[in-house]
Amino acid sequence: MxxxxxxxxxxxxxxxxxxxxxxxxxxQSLDQLTGRAPTGDGMADTMVSDATAIAPxxxxxxxxxxxxxxxxxxxxxxxxxxxxxxxxxxxxxxxxxxxxxLKPGNEGSWFQEVPLVEITARDFSPLTIGGGKQALSFRNGDDFVAVTYRETPSIDLKDSELVFVGYGVNAPERGWNDYAGIDVKGKTVVILVNDPDFGTQSLDGPFGGRAMTYYGRWTYKYEEAARQGAAAALIVHDTAPAAYGWNVVESSWTGPQYLAQSNDKGADQTMINGWVQKPVAERIFAAAGKDMNALMQAARKKGFKAVPLGETASLSFQNDFSRKLSNNIVAVLxxxxxxxxxxxxxxxxxxxxxxxxxxxxxxxxxxxxxxxxxxxxxxxxxxxxxxxxxxxxxxxxxxxxxxxxxxxxxxxxxxxxxxxxxxxxxxxxxxxxxxxxxxxxxxxxxxxxxxxxxxxxxxxxxxxxxxxxxxxxxxxxxxxxxxxxxxxxxxxxxxxxxxxxxxxxxxxxxxxxxxxxxxxxxxxxxxxxxxxxxxxxxxxxxxxxxxxxxxxxxxxxxxxxxxxxxxxxxxxxxxxxxxxx
The missing domain is CATH 3.40.630.10 (Zn peptidases)
Known part of the structure; x- marks a missing residue:
């Protein structure tokens, strides 16, 4: 934007x-405008072209x-x-x-085939939360969105234990692991959006301070949850750290989803990747007897330990899926x-x-x-x-x-x-x-x-x-x-x-x-x-x-x-x- x-x-x-x-x-050439000497990839004497007079x-x-x-x-x-x-x-x-x-850019073709999988989820059950102070039920679209990255006709998550894993980050080079000391295989992890430095005004901190790192992106969080063996991953949507409202999540995560084709048809992925509205998460934490704000603050500090919520999640839906080829369009001068x-x-x-x-x-x-x-x-x-x-x-x-x-x-x-x-x-x-x-x-x-x-x-x-x-x-x-x-x-x-x-x-x-x-x-x-x-x-x-x-x-x-x-x-x-x- x-x-x-x-x-x-x-x-x-x-x-x-x-x-x-x-x-x-x-x-004027680039070198005339910047006053710099020609450089290039650390190699000496790389010449900048003398034909850099660029007309309007x-x-x-x-x-x-x-x-x-x-x-x-x-x-x-x-x-x-x-x-x-x-x-x-x-x-x-x-x-x-x-x-x-222009000329066709791919050996005489204008196209580069990109193999994709289209998956469209339908017939959602409510997302139900059990085991807490009260049973909870949430509606698809208004309260949560969910998809699968697996090529399977149906998804049925039953009584999967909920675990809050903070920002869901495993970064050995930074000495940070939100999954340390806990086994989440077969469980549903609840994850905060962005990374632990969000809210810092400077650019100093273990994750670049105010600047988001890749660890803050939803793509990374789902990837890491899958590597940890989680059955499902639910990101808590919060407008400020997400940088967009729930309307964007809802429009983007309902309807057909496109994935890269994989040899195992997504078997190494979680069963479910989804988002929940922040008020929904607050109700889930409250029913678990947990202070969500306190846990969010704790998750920002190095050494945070994942917290089992003592609740379970259940959700089912059907999928229509097909493998298809899309295309990059490639042209060359x-x-x-x-x-x-x-x-x-x-x-x-x-x-x-x-x-x-x-x-x-x-x-x-x-x-x-x-x-x-x-x-x-x-x-x-x-x-x-x-x-x-x-x-x-x-x-x-x-x-x-x-x-x-x-x-x-x-x-x-x-x-x-x-x-x-x-x-x-x-x-x-x-x-x-x-x-x-x-x-x-x-x-x-x-x-x-x-x-x-x-x-x-x-x-x-x-x-x-x-x-x-x-x-x-x-x-x-x-x-x-x-x-x-x-x-x-x-x-x-x-x-x-x-x-x-x-x-x-x-x-x-x-x-x-x-x-x-x-x-x-x-x-x-x-x-x-x-x-x-x-x-x-x-x-x-x-x-x-x-x-x-x-x-x-x-x-x-x-x-x-x-x-x-x-x-x-x-x-x-x-x-x-x-x-x-």
């Missing part, structure tokens, strides 16, 4: 101002409007993987990539001088499909902002890059599937790369471009992690904008979009949002717009195309994407992660594959 930049008049004035401070900025890009606002509007129309039925929406999306994106002048070196643009095309109806009966989650805008950006950037002529390196346009199901499409590409990741210089990810209005700043997710900061800073300076650290690192945005899949494999990836310091209304207006989107449209049927949108800020973002990608494609530099970064080691392991380039 993002925010954006200027009115046309303001942009014109700001561009002139930028040129006053940065003479001939549009034709020819980016089409009409393309952005047309592609976003069509992808988010009801005819695409919310673009769920494996549906008619996917087929329509593939046809449209290929048509637009062809018209732009071949490089003219070093076609075997690559730059990536990524964006996900999928959304939630048919979802919980809005009060007016609308049940299509159209995903206009999230992420028809990002897919449209791939097309607009392709058009501009082709018009600029073939760069030195090849530019790959990767429109991935199943991001909403846990980054499955980008993870599949990262595990089965079409182009060698060791020879991928870096890339830019685009996810939900903001239409809140023009902004003066931009928010960089993961600022300070890699050498791509230099590229972004140079592009932002030309555009007259100020890069800033994300104001809400506790929300874990770094782990919530497709750049993360590539970063885990060592590829430096830039990911930024437009910023909330709006030209009209400042930070207060930006924060209000972001909150309104999260509460009223994000992952819901009202994320729809609006013909009245102001695209000025989006186009400023697009110019940044263009310049970063173009510079990466024209330079001989090999950006790396900063020393000590979590992804540096895996990048360094492949340095010999770039040596001498």
């Amino acid at each position: 993002k925010t954006s930049l200027l009115s046309a008049a303001a942009l014109s004035a700001l561009t002139l101002a930028a040129c006053t401070h940065v003479p001939d900025a549009a034709t 890009p020819q980016l089409s606002e009409q393309t952005m409007k047309d592609v976003t509007r069509e992808l988010s129309s009801d005819a695409f039925q919310g673009r769920a993987p494996g549906t008619i929406g996917e087929e329509k999306t593939k046809a449209l994106m290929v048509q637009r990539f062809q018209q732009a002048g 071949p490089g003219a001088r070093r076609p075997d070196e690559y730059v990536l643009y990524t964006a996900h095309w999928d959304h939630l499909g048919i979802c919980k109806p809005a009060p007016d009966g609308d049940d299509i989650c159209n995903g206009a902002v999230d992420n028809a805008t990002g897919s449209a950006a791939l097309v607009a950037l392709a058009e501009a890059q082709v018009k600029a002529g073939a760069p030195d390196r090849s530019i790959v346009f990767l429109n991935v599937t199943a991001e909403e199901s846990g980054l499955l499409g980008s993870q599949y590409y990262a595990d089965h790369p079409i182009y060698p990741l060791a020879r991928t210089a870096g890339g830019v990810n685009m996810d939900a471009l903001s239409l809140a209005g023009p902004a003066k700043n931009l928010t960089v997710i993961g600022l300070g992690k890699s050498d791509l900061d230099d590229y972004l800073n140079a592009a932002a300076r030309i555009e007259g904008r100020t890069p800033e650290r994300e104001p809400t690192p506790e929300k874990g945005f770094y782990y919530r979009s497709d750049h993360f899949s590539l970063a885990k494999q060592g590829v430096p990836m830039a990911y930024f949002e437009s910023g909330e310091d709006l030209v009209d209304g400042g930070r207060a207006a930006g924060a209000a717009a972001a909150e309104d989107y999260i509460e009223n449209r994000y992952h819901g049927p009202k994320d729809e195309y609006d013909p009245g949108w102001d695209w000025t800020g989006v186009m400023s973002d697009l110019r940044l994407y263009y310049r970063i990608g173009r510079e990466l494609a024209m330079t001989g530099d090999w950006p790396n992660w900063k020393p000590g970064d979590e992804f540096r080691a895996i990048r360094d392991e492949t340095a010999d594959q770039r040596a001498g380039q």
Whole structure:
């Protein structure tokens, strides 16, 4: 989720101002703008291309409007993987990539098959809690949501012992194990969302202080619960540490769920993964005679011991499931001088499909902002890059599937790369471009992690904008979009949002717009195309994407992660594959 930049008049004035401070900025190289010497992957004398005079890009606002509007129309039925929406999306994106002048990106094909499993749960029993001071019963949707990652026609959890495991973290390198001293095999674990440092105002602490680590993500918590042998895992939803309301959980976790195919058909997973509303958890703890607030505080401290609640959970439901192939859409602009070196643009095309109806009966989650805008950006950037002529390196346009199901499409590409990741210089990810209005700043997710900061800073300076650290690192945005899949494999990836310091209304207006989107449209049927949108800020973002990608494609530099970064080691392991380039 993002925010954006200027009115046309303001942009014109700001561009002139930028040129006053940065003479001939549009034709300056990265090294001229940053004042740095050429660098590259720790290898001496790596040359930055002398062909880095980047003309102002020819980016089409009409393309952005047309592609976003069509992808988010009801005819695409919310673009769920494996549906008619996917087929329509593939046809449209290929048509637009062809018209732009790109080539098929996978050995003559526009597609990379991604094997998925679709599981749709139905016929839920109540979630019943026994063994406490009183029997409790909760309703699916209103009180809890639940799915299974197992390919099985039915799930029947009976009298499974409840255990509170704090944040559900097992991190030996940090000396932290919420599962120490307890066997949860066959039991149901109750887990807090985010990680133990949530609420800390600084960035100091065993889990990065205020900034969320991967240990705070729901994906990790379910993975660890399965490794521990739990029968079920229930995360307690709390809006602040989750960074979204229950409406987002309900819309995302009801209806079809998509998983990566596995050889054991999910047998190594828990029977049930789910969420419960915080008031539901409070009732469960109270019936167990436990002080939930006191236990939550205890869970934040090193040495916390899991607490059996003396209660049992029961839940059953049926599943409809099928194995199917979805697709990443892959296009390429071949490089003219070093076609075997690559730059990536990524964006996900999928959304939630048919979802919980809005009060007016609308049940299509159209995903206009999230992420028809990002897919449209791939097309607009392709058009501009082709018009600029073939760069030195090849530019790959990767429109991935199943991001909403846990980054499955980008993870599949990262595990089965079409182009060698060791020879991928870096890339830019685009996810939900903001239409809140023009902004003066931009928010960089993961600022300070890699050498791509230099590229972004140079592009932002030309555009007259100020890069800033994300104001809400506790929300874990770094782990919530497709750049993360590539970063885990060592590829430096830039990911930024437009910023909330709006030209009209400042930070207060930006924060209000972001909150309104999260509460009223994000992952819901009202994320729809609006013909009245102001695209000025989006186009400023697009110019940044263009310049970063173009510079990466024209330079001989090999950006790396900063020393000590979590992804540096895996990048360094492949340095010999770039040596001498």
